[in-house]
Amino acid sequence: MRTSVLLSVLASVAANAAYSGDIVSYLVDQTSALVNGTIIGGLQSPPSSWYVAVVTGAIYEAAVKSKKESLAYQQLAVSHAAHNAIVWVFHGTRNYNGADASLRAVLPAIGLAANTTEGKSAIETGRKAAKKVALARADDGLSDYVPFTHGPKNPTIYQATPGGNPFPDTPQARFVRPFAGLGDLTRFRSPPPPKVSSKEYEDAVRYIREQGVLNSTVRTAYDTDSAYFWRESSITGWNRFAAVILGDKLATKVVESAKFWAQLNFALANAGFASWDVKYAYEGWRPVTAFHRTDIWLPSGVNVSDPSWTPLLRPTPNHPDYVSTHSTYGGAAAAVIRAWNGGDKIDATWSSNVTLDNRGVITRRYTNLTFAAEENSRSRVFGGIHFTFAGQTGIDLGDKVARATLDVFDKNWDQF
Template structure:
């Protein structure tokens, strides 16, 4: 046989056994965010978004565990079919099939394992079975149930519909959803009550958000304005990108390890969303826009904070109660999981977000501390005029507690989905 023929055969064999050079789990986590935030769906409320990511990463981990004795390409193919099928299951009523199919089709050449080979067929079957297992476990978890909501009296601190928001709050049933990783009764994490109306901390928070959270604020710095803008995106997708930045390519060839980390992260985020909704609908606290636009003098000190024309920077105000801030709860949960994996708080993490509100454009932030990122995430909602400060602080604490409990239960209960 000629040398040229040997070279060609060697190149062909190498190509056949090639694998995707990046982290396949990161790829599918990003695809999940893109699909949820794309033009077809246009974003989801916080609990369903976190729930979907947890289902995706759970299916990925199941496929990774079942395929870990195979080649890297074999594992990547199994994981990809698991992610594809669970995404189609989660969004099958949204005309999103083409987008999900395109995400799989675009990665298959890089994985390089032909679907019609024995290995290819086995890996595909593993992925499909993994997705089916998660779908079955989550088919009746409470997320699809109807739970009605009736607004309370229009008294100070009582939650009401916000201007421009949906007529009814988002997904009130989410507080009853079965947690991931066998976490059990979510009400044990419920945050303590917010400050009382008579507390000075309450009045201070109202005065503060009125000044720095207004659309036309004269006291908010340009940096703080951009903080509100860059964190406006779903905190779930942002914290996954922060995780990508911290993890980098260190787990690219360790599919099962990568799958475990991202399942831990997204299980914790999903559980944090359930816990946040439990707290929100227990206290049903009003949003800043309702408090400030109220026309009477309602503060016990008789300070008049009324401004019926007041508009928050981030608009419209989301359609659910103020306390606690779910954005902040996500920050507390995600930072706890990443900190545990990282072995400490110090990081070098960068993320960017394309801010369409007010045509602000692409903004980028770099953090050297996970605690710093979580606090700025929470603070962004005050700069945006949509949360009181105390809602953010309590949210971080809630998310941290839920994440640590999720990590404690994870190894024994991750596959209960």
């Protein structure tokens, strides 16, 4: 009798075994780690946000399809969805081992054997979810060739920057179909940047010339560290930040967690596409191009030429200045996290390991989402790669796109 009871208890424990943390947070973290690994070496801005949106879309699809099943079943389903979505994105890159290792590492903790009826069903659910998203995004425009021709080498017109590729990143990204059926992104297009003849423009030029240069004598140590701290990929950084804020609050709520991460990354992807629309509508030059001119180009007659001027963050990204996509991503991420959090107030400490200039690990604590987004934006000015007017406008753009994405998410999330 005692033996049969014990066996029943053990069977019950085994049936309910599951990964103890938030499986979706783990999978999102692994998604970022794989794109920034030595094999891939990172992606350009819009493709990096597109990639994580694809993965989190597959995860949410699998979570919804398995919501009535056991926790272990749900975890196994979303894990296989994430794995297959990652592999689909990176076919041909020899990143299979990394994707396999991320999945293999979590399987024992989930505890649902692949050779059981339940395990086989969960795996198939995950695979079908990844396939659905892959088929939906296969013709979304990201793979299309869109030619780009540099404009005349006149003041304020974008040109290739030192140390970058001769042509700008992914000009086709502004035409990519948004996630969640958001529709025509040109309706979010920001107003033009200030005119070169305006005081605002000249003030921005003078400010970054002093604050953004490599060996600035006026930039504070805190602002220098801000540039370093926020230097990493916005997609990686804001997902890591969100994970700290979220913690394990949704560890046993796979569908709810999957929805949050899909909302966040759909909004980030859409914000990236919208930012690219603005960039290529105005094609503003970068600070380094402005200072490397040898003539006097400011209408006021002030000479700001300095052919040796080097930004703190280098090389300067090879795409137009206005708007700052880094700022746009920050505005979008803050909007989604704010909606989930019920306000701006947070208490989150996280770190960034800065390899540039051997700066090392920087740790900061944030208690307000708006402040974090604004500091993220200002960091690009202190880094010397964006004029100030590209920043706040980017935050506003990201906020608008994210809130619009949230508005349509429940109705259109599975349009991918």
